[in-house]
Amino acid sequence: STSLMLFTRDLRVRDNPALAAACRADRTVPLFVFDDALLDGPFAAPNRVRFLLDALADLRESLRGRGGDLVMRRGDPVTEVARLARETGATELFLADERSAYARRRLAGLEELDLKVTACPGITVVPPGDLTPSGGDHYRVFTPYWRAWEASRWRPAAATPRAVRLPPGLTAGPLPDLTALTAGTPSPDLAEGGETAGRRRLARWLRDDAADYDEVHDDLAADRTSRLSPYLKFGCVSPREAAEAGPTGFRRQLAWRDFHHQVAAAFPDLPRADYRPRGRRWNHDEDAFAAWCEGLTGVPIVDAGMRQLQREGFMHNRARLVTASFLTRDLGIDWRRGLGHFNDWLADGDIADNAGNWQWVAGTGNSTRPDQVMNPLRQASRYDPSGAYVRRHLPELADLEGRTAHHPWTLPPDRRGALAYPPPILDLD
Ligand code: FAD
Structure with missing residues (x-):
């Protein structure tokens, strides 16, 4: 028998239940489809596409080391699976079980094909x-x-396949380069993707x-x-x-x-709709939003987080909390806008985690204390007591000693004036 293994967001050979099951067939076709529907949308941020390509190159190496390969196609996953099943005579399809609205539609489409489809756990520790x-x-x-x-x-744990036996005559196709998939440049300090x-x-x-x-x-x-x-x-x-x-x-x-x-x-509407509506009105202050995105609010602990995001495609969790709280609670700007900006940069940007956390901070989500507001200066002195995080990410403030880096506005006017750093966009007192 021949099986298809459709990789989606489970790009590994170890402890991958779908792959382990697919490899029990006589022949297995490991497949990844560059999904046009996803590449056209906000999911295709350069940092994630770069990370994805690293991961696919690494996965392909691992599969080749086991006698297999990773077949790559571009288009609609249902169409490509159908085509490959015809070409190879595959009768079974395995993939990771995923519960986003999009993944469920994709699964429904696959289930209409003339294939036995099995969705396996593996994306979370405990399946939703x-x-x-x-x-x-x-x-x-x-x-x-x-x-x-x-x-x-x-x-x-799922067994790591020792051998991946391909059907004869298969062409795997080249790994596309970044520019074929997305416009824009990844962050300079982005982590290398892949299982290795x-x-x-x-x-x-x-x-x-x-x-x-x-x-x-x-x-x-x-x-x-x-x-x-x-x-x-x-x-x-x-x-x-x-x-x-x-x-x-x-x-x-x-x-x-x-x-x-x-x-x-x-609650598939989580990325769009308030999980617990609070009836708040949001400010539409484009200048403030732009300053927040660029890390130019004049509040160092906020700006340091936002600059880390652009530089690394990553932000420390504490900084995510502080920057998100500042946007929604202090500037009063809609959490959906912050989510969009995070999604443009985060290598880990994930609909469920991003939206769940933004709503939690904004007070529209699952927090049991939805009215709790974080004071950025108190957060700064508690979680960056030496000021080192701020100095690392804000070169303009690199010469400020200790905690002064958290409140440059308290410096004497001549020193303050010499800094190429804006005054705070709102009065924190
Ligand atoms: P560690 O502290 O080492 O934690 C281990 C793992 O646990 C993480 O890798 C992550 O997978 C998971 N985790 C930790 N904290 C959370 C959390 N609060 N919610 C969900 N998972 C968590 N995480 C994402 O993976 N994708 C996102 O898009 C995302 N958006 C966020 C947006 C906001 C506004 C906030 C406050 C948090 C967000 N997080 C998101 C959660 C968290 O900030 C990151 O998972 C964490 O900073 C990743 O760093 P780490 O791997 O070193 O975490």
Whole structure:
């Protein structure tokens, strides 16, 4: 028998249940389709496309090392799967089970083909919908979800295929280059994508940083979180494997990820509509929004986060909280605009995680304290006490000592005037 393995956002050979199942057939066709519908939309940000191409090159190497290859096509995934099934005589299709509205439409299209379709777990630790509160369709609040998540039994690890046997006469096709897929330039300090890079990062983080994660994960300058998020976004690292290896505080973060995915599955409008409407009116201040995007608000802790985002395609979680709170609570600008900007830059940009977190900060989401507002200066002194994070990302302030970097407006006028840095766009007192 011949099977098709459609890779989507599960770009790994290890602990990949769909791939393991597909490789049980006599012949297997590993396939990735550059989906025109996705490439035309906001999903195709240069940072994510760059990361994706790295991941595909690495995956192709791994499959070739096992005697296989990665077939690449461009177009509509349903059409391409149908075509390849005809060409190879495949009778079965395996792919990762994904619950976004888009993925569900894609699955429905695939299920209409003359193929036996199996959607396998693997994108989250616990699949959305596996845990439900009594009398409800999904958990709305994190803590009870986390308790159920910790107590649940996870699927066993999937075997890494030793050999991938292709049907004869298959042409895999070249890996396209970046400019064929997206306009724009990736961030200069973007991480390298792929399973090899992701596993290396996980191993190094477990060795050097995992033990005191609880104490250091909020320290902006220490920068000691795992930075696995883009690898998890593209499935270069198995979330189940990461959760099994990491300490409790880290597992809790992975449970947040699963939590947002189960909310998004139950409430597909999460990226657009308020999860809990609060009836707030938003300000339409284009200048303030532009200043926030560029990291020129004059509030160093906010600007440092926004510059890190452009430079690395990544931002520390604490900085995401501070910048998102500043946009929605201090500037009063709609969280959907902030989400759009994050989505343009984040290598880990993910609809469920991005929207779930933005709504949480804006007070329209799952927070049990929706009226809580973060004071940027207090956050700065607590999570960047030495000012080192701000100095690292704002070269204009690199010469300011200690905490002065957090409030350059308190400098004597001559020193203040010599800085090529704007005054704060609003009065923080
Ligand atoms: P670690 O601290 O090492 O955590 C391990 C993993 O847990 C992360 O890689 C991530 O997969 C998961 N995780 C941690 N915190 C969260 C969280 N709050 N929600 C969901 N998953 C979490 N994360 C994304 O992956 N994609 C996004 O688009 C995204 N948008 C965000 C937007 C805002 C406004 C905020 C406040 C947070 C957002 N996050 C998003 C969550 C979080 O900031 C990142 O996952 C985290 O900073 C990634 O760094 P890390 O891998 O070093 O995290």
